[in-house]
Structure formats: structure tokens, C-alpha cells
Amino acid sequence: MSPEAWSPEGIDRLIHEPxxxxxxxxxxxxxxxxxxxxxxxxxxxxxxxxxxxxxxEEAGYVTIEKTYRGKIPLTxxxxxxxxxxxxxxxxxxxxxxxxxxx
Amino acid sequence: xxxxxxxxxxxTVRYWFEDGISELGVGGLCAWLALYFLGQSLAPEKSTxxxxxxxxxxxxxxxxxxxxxxxxxxxxxxxxxxxxxxFVSYGRAEKKTRTRKALLAGTIAGMVSFGFAILWTHKPIxxxxxxxxxxxxxxxxxxxxxxxxxAWRLILAAAAIAASGTALSLWGxxxxxxxxxxxxxxxxxxxxxxxxxxALYLRRNPVQSGEEE
Numbered sequence: 580m581s582p583e584a585w586s587p588e589g590i591d592r593l594i595h596e597p598x599x600x601x602x603x604x605x606x607x608x609x610x611x612x613x614x615x616x617x618x619x620x621x622x623x624x625x626x627x628x629x630x631x632x633x634x635x636e637e638a639g640y641v642t643i644e645k646t647y648r649g650k651i652p653l654t655x656x657x658x659x660x661x662x663x664x665x666x667x668x669x670x671x672x673x674x675x676x677x678x679x680x681x
Numbered sequence: 682x683x684x685x686x687x688x689x690x691x692x693t694v695r696y697w698f699e700d701g702i703s704e705l706g707v708g709g710l711c712a713w714l715a716l717y718f719l720g721q722s723l724a725p726e727k728s729t730x731x732x733x734x735x736x737x738x739x740x741x742x743x744x745x746x747x748x749x750x751x752x753x754x755x756x757x758x759x760x761x762x763x764x765x766x767x768f769v770s771y772g773r774a775e776k777k778t779r780t781r782k783a784l785l786a787g788t789i790a791g792m793v794s795f796g797f798a799i800l801w802t803h804k805p806i807x808x809x810x811x812x813x814x815x816x817x818x819x820x821x822x823x824x825x826x827x828x829x830x831x832a833w834r835l836i837l838a839a840a841a842i843a844a845s846g847t848a849l850s851l852w853g854x855x856x857x858x859x860x861x862x863x864x865x866x867x868x869x870x871x872x873x874x875x876x877x878x879x880a881l882y883l884r885r886n887p888v889q890s891g892e893e894e
Contacts, residue, residue, distance in 0.1 A: 604686050608693040609769050616767025620692070648759075653768070670686070 590676070593638050594669045598623055599631050606641065606658040607666045614654035632656065640665055695830040696769055700762045701878025704838070706754035708871030713746035715864035722857040761879075765886040785825075793818055809850050812863040816846020819867060834874055841870040 594603050601621050605612060618628050635641040640662030644655040658666070697703060717739065724731035797814050804810055823839035826832065845866040853859035 600686075601689060604689045605693050608690045610772025611768075611770045613763070613768040616696075616769055619766055620689075648763070651764075655768075 590672050591665055591669045593634065593640070594665060595673075596631075598627070599635060602628075602631060602635065602656075603640065603658065603662065603666050606656060607663060611655050611657045614656065617656065635662070638662075638665075691829075691831055693769070694771075695832055696766075697771065698826070698830055698832040698835070699766075699878075700758070700882045701875035702754055702757045702762065704835075704871045704875030705757070705879065706750045708868040708875060709750045709753065710746050711864045711868035711871060713750070714743070715861050715868060717742045718857065718861045718864060722861065761883065765883075765888055789818070789821060809853050809856050809859050811856065812846040812849035812853065812859050814846075815863055816843045816867075819843075819846075834878065838870045838874040842867050845870070 594600055598621055602617055605617060605620055614625075614628070617632075618625065621628060623631070632641060632643060636643050639659060642657045642659055644657070646653050646655060717734075721731075721734050721738075724734050793814060796817070797810060801810055820839040820843040823835045823842070827835040827839070846863055849859045849863050849866075853862070
């Protein structure tokens with residue numbers, strides 16, 4: 580069963596997806612991180628990670644900055660204030676849900 | 682896939698310590714301070730050089746060292762770590778965290794001052810309390826960092842520093858030499874810990890070639 584199928588009412592499903600939850604958790608713990616770091620930590624392929632990041636960017640949770648380190652392209656990711664707020668809300672809701680189901 | 686948020690956060694914070702470069706930086710700063718105390722002990726008595734070193738030399742020396750080793754650390758991270766396992770910027774902590782850290786630092790400073798006052802007033806003849814107190818401060822900070830990040834090797838470095846501080850306080854060579862020896866030994870402990878960690882990190886993570894994305 581996919582997580583989206585059994586998500587409790589009101590939970591932010593965009594963050595609840597496991598791969599995106601890892602991405603958002605990492606970005607919430609730092610100011611910014613690059614694509615390489617996120618890829619290593621999530622274990623996702625480049626295409627898969629890009630797709631998840633695009634969804635988060637579309638929702639206004641993440642900003643994506645494309646730059647260069649020397650001649651190598653570098654992608655820097657940041658969680659926006661809206662993203663941080665959404666993550667805090669998700670965490671609170673999830674903890675409440677766990678308490679209720681104990 | 683289960684997502685353990687706390688362990689992800691912990692791993693993200695630990696990443697800063699994964700390559701050992703931060704220990705090399707702090708070790709370098711300790712060696713820099715050992716050089717200052719060496720200069721202080723070598724300056725001729727009642728000379729202008731001694732006056733400058735004693736009265737106004739410490740802060741500029743410390744801040745210059747801090748600036749220098751911060752730059753070196755950043756440069757090493759950029760050239761060795763970020764191109765292998767990625768870049769992370771930690772930024773400023775939230776206000777709540779800053780207040781908690783300030784309270785913790787204040788408590789530690791209070792405890793250290795209290796311990797120092799007790800040791801100073803009751804010190805046996807020949808006992809130099811400065812190395813043991815300095816050793817305890819380093820030890821406490823390293824143990825806190827180890828528990829916060831899970832970088833358990835820091836406890837080994839902390840134990841070595843505490844042992845060297847205690848040994849110098851009990852069987853040292855006098856206050857001036859003890860301080861030089863303490864900072865030199867602390868820098869060696871941190872260089873060994875950081876150096877071994879960096880060597881293992883470089884072996885485990887060969888450089889990535891080509892585009893990142």
C-alpha cells in the first residue's frame with residue numbers, strides 16, 4: 580500500500596512521501612545543501628530526485644539555485660519559510676496521529 | 682521505507698565532522714596558541730617585547746589564528762569534502778537554540794569558574810590547576826559534541842586531552858611550560874583524531890567526476 584493511500588486526514592501528503600520526507604528533513608536541519616549531498620543521503624537516482632525536488636519547488640517549499648563551482652554545475656537547495664512551516668506542521672500532526680493510534 | 686526523522690537530523694549535523702577537517706582546524710588553532718605561550722615564555726623579562734606579548738598580544742594572536750584556521754578549514758572542505766560527498770551549509774541556529782546554547786555555555790563557564798576558585802584556594806604545593814581545568818573544558822565540549830552528533834571518536838580525543846591536562850597539573854614542569862605542553866598535546870590529540878578520520882574518509886569516498894546533475 581502506498582503511503583498516500585492510508586495517510587491520516589489533514590496530513591501534508593507532499594511531505595509524507597518517504598523520499599520527499601527525507602529531503603525536507605535534511606533541508607530543515609541546514610541552511611542549504613547541494614544536489615550531490617541529497618542524492619547520496621536519499622539513495623535516489625538523479626532523475627528521481629529531480630522529480631521530487633520539482634514537486635517541492637512547485638509547492639513553494641524549496642528553492643533551487645543553479646550555479647557553478649569552477650566548471651562543474653552545482654545545484655543548491657534551500658527550504659523556504661513556507662517549507663519550514665509545512666514541515667513543522669507535518670511533524671506535529673504526525674506525532675498527534677501516532678499518539679492517537681497507540 | 683520507514684523514516685526516522687531524528688536520526689536523519691543527527692546524521693546531517695554529524696556530516697560536518699565526518700571528514701575530520703574540523704578537528705584538524707581546532708588542532709591547528711591549539712598549536713597556534715602553544716606558539717603564543719612559547720613566545721611568552723621566551724620573551725626577555727621586563728622587556729618591551731614581553732610587555733607587548735603579555736598585555737596586548739593575546740587577543741590579536743587568537744583572532745588571527747581563528748581567522749586563519751577557519752579559512753584553511755573552509756578551503757579543505759571545498760577541495761576535499763564537497764566535491765566527494767556534497768556541500769552543506771549550516772547557517773545560524775534558531776533563536777530558541779541560540780538561547781539554549783548560551784544558557785549551557787553560561788552554566789559550563791560558571792561551573793569552571795567555581796571549580797577553578799576551589800582548586801586555586803586549596804591547591805597543594807606544586808599543583809598547577811590551569812592544565813586540568815583547560816583539559817576539562819575541552820573534554821566537556823568534545824563529549825557534548827560526541828553525544829549530539831554520534832561522532833564517538835571525539836570521546837577518545839577528549840580522554841587523551843583530559844589525561845594530558847591532569848598529568849601536567851600533577852607532574853608538570855611549572856606554569857609556563859605546562860601551558861605550552863598542554864596546548865601542544867591537545868593539538869597532537871586533535872591532529873591524530875582528525876588525520877586518521879580524514880584518511881579513512883578519503884579512502885571511502887573517491888572523487889566524483891563529471892556533472893552533478
